Amino acid sequence: MGKFENKVVIVTGAGQGAGKKLAIRFYEEGAVVGLLDLNGQNLDAVVREVNPDTGRFLTYAVDVSDNRQVTSAIDDIGKRFGRIDILINNAGVLHKGMIESSTDTHMKLMVDVNLMGPMYCTHASVPYMKENGGNIINVSSILATFPNTGSGAYGAAKAGMIVLTKVWAAELAPYKIRVNCYAPGVLNTPMAEDVIKNRAESKLCQIPLRRFGETDDAFDLVSFFCSDQASYITGQTIGLDGGIWATQTPTAAW
Numbered sequence: 001m002g003k004f005e006n007k008v009v010i011v012t013g014a015g016q017g018a019g020k021k022l023a024i025r026f027y028e029e030g031a032v033v034g035l036l037d038l039n040g041q042n043l044d045a046v047v048r049e050v051n052p053d054t055g056r057f058l059t060y061a062v063d064v065s066d067n068r069q070v071t072s073a074i075d076d077i078g079k080r081f082g083r084i085d086i087l088i089n090n091a092g093v094l095h096k097g098m099i100e101s102s103t104d105t106h107m108k109l110m111v112d113v114n115l116m117g118p119m120y121c122t123h124a125s126v127p128y129m130k131e132n133g134g135n136i137i138n139v140s141s142i143l144a145t146f147p148n149t150g151s152g153a154y155g156a157a158k159a160g161m162i163v164l165t166k167v168w169a170a171e172l173a174p175y176k177i178r179v180n181c182y183a184p185g186v187l188n189t190p191m192a193e194d195v196i197k198n199r200a201e202s203k204l205c206q207i208p209l210r211r212f213g214e215t216d217d218a219f220d221l222v223s224f225f226c227s228d229q230a231s232y233i234t235g236q237t238i239g240l241d242g243g244i245w246a247t248q249t250p251t252a253a254w
């Protein structure tokens with residue numbers, strides 16, 4: 001028996017990186033998984049790689065910043081299986097830019113994908129979670145807890161996830177829906193490719209555990225949040241960062 005047998009799980013941003021790993025690990029643990037991503041080709045590649053039972057591994061090429069697309073995909077999953085147990089608001093995009101050089105398009109993209117996207121996904125999922133309870137996992141960032149130049153719009157959107165986690169936890173508690181969040185430092189994903197390839201040494205010396213995070217670390221935390229062992233935990237954001245948050249390291253280097 002897998003740990004998440006018969007659970008219905010939605011992972012956004014499942015085409016690569018942490019989202020892809022989360023989707024695969026939930027599937028391996030017996031869940032029905034709905035994978036949402038802007039990049040349909042990457043979703044097709046994940047299906048080719050996993051060669052899953054497509055009855056419980058469903059892909060949707062969806063822009064999470066488009067409420068209509070989100071609702072249509074989530075309604076499809078909710079209606080097919082009659083419930084949604086777990087939503088992981090993982091899709092994200094990071095473009096750096098100081099305020100003076102940021103364009104309207106750039107600023108909007110950071111907020112629309114990283115903040116509005118989770119709101120749309122959560123709004124669409126809750127009706128399918130209310131009857132049985134469930135878990136919503138949000139993804140913040142070290143750039144929310146340690147703001148840095150050039151990442152204002154992204155960091156503000158990700159800081160918003162910490163607030164939404166608390167508010168949704170309180171609002172949805174009556175339905176036994178728990179809402180928790182993690183704030184990654186540097187995870188070994190395409191988003192951190194440049195850092196890991198070109199600045200590994202200077203970054204590692206700022207991480208007390210002296211390694212980058214792996215996508216399996218994300219699954220371990222998410223799987224704990226969604227387990228009965230965490231049944232009294234809601235509204236929390238935990239750093240998944242090898243100790244950066246604990247050290248209060250000055251942020252200039254991030």
Ligand code: ADP
Binds near residue numbers: 014018
């Ligand atoms: P991470 O470190 O979070 O894994 P990645 O950049 O590797 O970061 O993965 C983020 C995922 O989110 C990618 O698969 C990307 O296609 C997806 N994504 C980005 N923007 C959107 C969007 N607007 N709608 C849906 N998925 C998106």
